[in-house]
Amino acid sequence: MNPTIELLQRHRSIRKYKSIPLDSEQIIAILHSAQMASSSSNVQAYSVIAVTDPAMKKELAVLTGNQAYVEQCPLFLVWCADMYRLREACEMQGTEMVHGTMENFIVATVDTALAAQNAAIAAESMGLGIVYIGGIRNNPREVTKLLQLPELVYPVFGMCVGYPDHTPEIKPRLGSKAVFHHNTYDTAGVRGEIENYDQVMRAYYLERTKGKRDTVWSKEMADKYRQPIREHMRAFLEEQGFRFD
Amino acid sequence: MNPTIELLQRHRSIRKYKSIPLDSEQIIAILHSAQMASSSSNVQAYSVIAVTDPAMKKELAVLTGNQAYVEQCPLFLVWCADMYRLREACEMQGTEMVHGTMENFIVATVDTALAAQNAAIAAESMGLGIVYIGGIRNNPREVTKLLQLPELVYPVFGMCVGYPDHTPEIKPRLGSKAVFHHNTYDTAGVRGEIENYDQVMRAYYLERTKGKRDTVWSKEMADKYRQPIREHMRAFLEEQGFRFD
Known part of the structure; x- marks a missing residue:
């Protein structure tokens, strides 16, 4: 087992951060690592908003479901699936982009996740901790407005990054x-x-x-899935210009 | 820059493989690393089919668009978004799973991508190469039948894994x-x-x-997006039981 595999296998989500800012070299290393992840046909259909403004982090902490670590962490990344830039590229070539299929949506969402996971690994390799924030989809319209996301961009998840201030147990996975x-x-x-x-x-x-x-895992899952979750997502995505034909 | 970040930043997709099989320790390290990626509320909504059967790899090479390396690589992984297992968990608790929202679909697709990227990094850290195969969505019905995927499971992408037999240039990314x-x-x-x-x-x-x-990137993108791509995906996903309300 090499050090990278050891790193991958000791991941835990960090929900308490020290109030130490990251330096620009760390941020550059994280973001460059993200960019080197695989991308479907090199479309690079994602963008990242690096939020460091305290007032914005405070607002995002509320919007994501009152998660205090969103405010506490020195760097909050909002990972967005992005077809806006691709449409710009098409228009520069005088082409009208056809982007209305489920396939397009999958590609942009997957590209975003692959880049984000590289960022997570890069951060952890430097002794930083991270946690993914699915709660960014609790109030996606408000997040979109706050971050001034254009059409054909949607926030897939957030990610807190910073120096860990606790060491939670590693969560066991399915066999x-x-x-x-x-x-x-x-x-x-x-x-x-x-x-x-x-x-x-x-x-x-x-x-x-x-x-x-x-409790047990299957009960947790049953409690979670006995009702629909975030039913606003489809309508929100359509407002952002996504289609699913 | 530490060795893990160097590894992340020197990724290139490998499309020629030596005919050396992987040993079981390598495969276990790859798959365990995948499992330790973050998962939304620990739902772990993905599965991986490890294809090593030569006849099946040959068939998958054709189905993914005649990509020879799908047949050549010693290990072909098909990464699937999986809500079937979650429905089983709900049923074991006497609960009917509500799974018909875009949100559920996003969570399963993202969980799959995060796990896969960890697998990619683990493989590369051992000197192996990988390439993602979006072509698995060229003929998803045939892939689903071949791999005997149940309802509420869909193949998001494939991944070739093996010893590299070439060293392509690192592809430059957007600024x-x-x-x-x-x-x-x-x-x-x-x-x-x-x-x-x-x-x-x-x-x-x-x-x-x-x-x-x-040629230039914007022209490549314009050529790609001037027509709809893989228009069969929505209907296929609905056949597999996914809904997008």
């Missing part, structure tokens, strides 16, 4: 047989793997909360 | 000012950045093709 299949997908093994993981997570929650939280 | 914005999105600078990048890419293409390919 590898639940996630990995050889040549064909094996549905027969799935429920047994969930049962195994339920017991692992029960022990994890009990220990982490000193016996207060007695 | 950082095109991609990164400070506090708010700056639309004013975008076209100038595209013009700069066009010149960088022109030189890159000319040198790589010994003068044969004289």
Whole structure:
């Protein structure tokens, strides 16, 4: 096992940050690493808004569901799927961009995630911590207005970056047989793997909360998925000019 | 700059592989690293099909657009967004999963991409090469049948993994000012950045093709986006049970 693999495997999300700013070399290393991730046909269909303004971070902390670390972290990155720049490129060539398919949406969303994960690894390799903020989709219209995102851009997730001020336990994952299949997908093994993981997570929650939280993964998932989540996303994306034909 | 950041920044896609199989320790390291990537609320909404069967790789090479390296590489990973397992978890708890929103689709697609990028980095850290295969979406129905993917699972992209048998140039990226914005999105600078990048890419293409390919990035993008791409994706995803309300 080499140091990079060790780094990848000791990831934990950091939700408490020291009040130490990042220096510009660190930020450049993070962003350049992000840019070198793979991109579908080199379309590079993403942009990043680096938010350091304290008032904006404070507002974003509220908009993402009152997550204090969004305000505390020295650098808050908003990772956006971006087809605006591609439309500009097309227009510079006198071409009208056709961008109305689900395929276009998938490519932009995946490009964004690949770049962001490279940024996360780069940050962690320098002793920094990160946490992804899906809550950026709680109030995407307000985020879009605050960050002045143009049409054909949407915030996929946020990311706090900074010096960790705690060391949480590494969260156990599903057994590898639940996630990995050889040549064909094996549905027969799935429920047994969930049962195994339920017991692992029960022990994890009990220990982490000193016996207060007695639950299992499948119950957490059932509680989460018994109602629709962020139902505003489709309409918001259409307002931003995305189509899904 | 530490070794991990150097690794991230020297990524190139590998499209020629030596005929050396991977050992099981390598595969375990890649897959475990993938699992340790962040996941939205720990839903882990992805699965990976590791294809090593030669006949299947041959068929996938055709289905992805006659990409020979899909057949040549010792390990072909098909990264799938997966809500099937979550539905199983809900059913084990007697809950009917509500999964019909764009939000659910984004979460599953992003979870898949984050895990895959960790796998890519782990592989590269061991001296292996990778290339993402968006062509897996050329014929998603046939891929789904071949890999026996159940409902609520879709192949987002493939990934070749193996020992590199060439060392392509690192592809230049857009200038950082095109991609990164400070506090708010700056639309004013975008076209100038595209013009700069066009010149960088022109030189890159000319040198790589010994003068044969004289083009710029914006023209490549205009040629790509003047027609809809993979228009079958929406209908395919709906056949797999995904909804986008």
